[in-house]
Amino acid sequence: MRGEKWAVDLTEQLLTLAVVDSTTNSFQTSSDIVLLDNHGRAINYLRLAVTDRCNLRCHYCMPEHGLNWLSRSDLLSYEEMTRLCTVLVRLGITKVRITGGEPFVRKDLMRFLHMLSELERLQEITLTTNGVTTAPLVPELKKLGIRSVNLSLDTLDRERFFQITRRDDLPRVMQTLDALLNHDIAVKINAVVMEGQNTDDLIPLAQLTRRLPVDVRFIEEMPFNGGDHTTAVRPLWDHRHILDTLRAEWPELEKIPDPPFSTSMNYRLPEHLGKVGIIAAWSRTFCGTCNRIRVTPEGALKTCLYDHGVLQIRDLMRQGLDDEALAAHLLDAFNRRHKTGWEAEEARRGLPVGESMATIGG
Ligand code: SAM
Ligand code: SF4
Helix, strand or coil, X not given: CHHHHHHHHXXXXXXXXXXXXXXXXXXXXXXXXXXXXXXXXEECEEXXXXXXXXXXXXXXXXCCCCCCCCCHHHCCCHHHHHHHHHHHHHXXXXXXXXECCCHHHCCCHHHHHHHHHCCCCCCEEEEEECXXXXXXXXXXXXXXXXXXXXXXXXXXXXXXXXXXXXXXXXXHXXXXXXXXXXXXXXXXXXXXXXXXXXXXXXXXXXXXHHHCCCEEEEEECCCCECCCXXXXXXXXXXXXXXXXXXXXXXCCCEECCCCCCCCEEEEECCCCCCEEEEECXXXXXXXXXXXXXXXXXXXXXXXXXXXXXXXXXXXXXXXXXXXXXXXXXXXXHHCCCCCCHHHHHHHCCCCXXXXXXXXXXX
16 A cells, blocks of 8 residues: 555655564554654654633633634644544554543534544544533444543532632533443543642542542643743642642552553552542653654644644645655654653743643643
8 A cells, every 4th residue: 555655665764663563564554563753762642632722711721811712724624634643643653632722612523533533543532621511422422432531620629610710610520520431431530730729639539539430640730821931840739749648648559550651650549449640740750751742723743742843734734745745744853852841841942932731732
């Protein structure tokens, strides 16, 4: 097949692809391909932000009035995103997470998910959602083969939920949690830990793992809230503080092995059905095994959460580049990847900031 041939050609040209099965030199399926960056790290996971818009206004993500929303023509179309995913899957991406903004506020998202689900070699599609409008769509997600969803939930208290998100939507999020579990879709709950806001929720959230088969992951707050920021200040609730707090409540908290490429440090409580994780998003303890790339809603490639955007894919596509040329640009960017988030941040020093996780694709 034509796609397989250019994959081999680019391997020879850029030394970015490695063949796992070197005896057959086979590119028959994408699982045979390992896409490596210039530091020898595998890249197999794309986080694709389909919109910057959202129906919540979480303090840590965006201001009350929202962001300077992108216009529709600024966004990658579903056709452009499908084409990009097709090229990336041929290069070795096996998993795509749909995120945003809130992915379900983009019109016809289900149409796009159907298009993606038809990509033969894509092994896994997942979603990150705030769950406000997701519950009625869960049966269709299940039919599409979606096996796991990340659900953002920073508190179990309705008043605090309102303070954090500026919307009174906790009951709808809980309906989504129920619907996902009832449909046997694996759930990871994401909770950003913020001094003065939800630290009283740490224990109740972790306690969810007692009866529910969910992973509850506590995330260090990053300064990507749509305002001017600096990442120089370590959050008070860093991974150590979070762990100390959990251990003070449960000395029996047991460290368990982290799956390959995991960004979370994982723990378990005896006889609990679920697990507890801590994501050191600010401290960046996971760069050494980082397997992920991001594409922003306006089609910029980020090979690190902390970089400034290293390739304007949308513009290249709209200039009429064919798939081979597009793949060559992508591989070149993977070959220039920063080694750590610290290095990426240093490289963008002096450039304007003001990013939100909704435009980065959390
Ligand atoms: N709207 C969806 C949601 O909230 O799940 C998807 C997009 S949201 C940007 C993705 C994840 O980023 C959420 O779990 C959210 O908690 C996290 N996030 C947003 N801003 C953050 C920040 N400043 N620091 C750490 N995590 C953040
Ligand atoms: Fe919206 Fe998600 Fe950002 Fe909250 S974290 S404002 S739900 S995009």
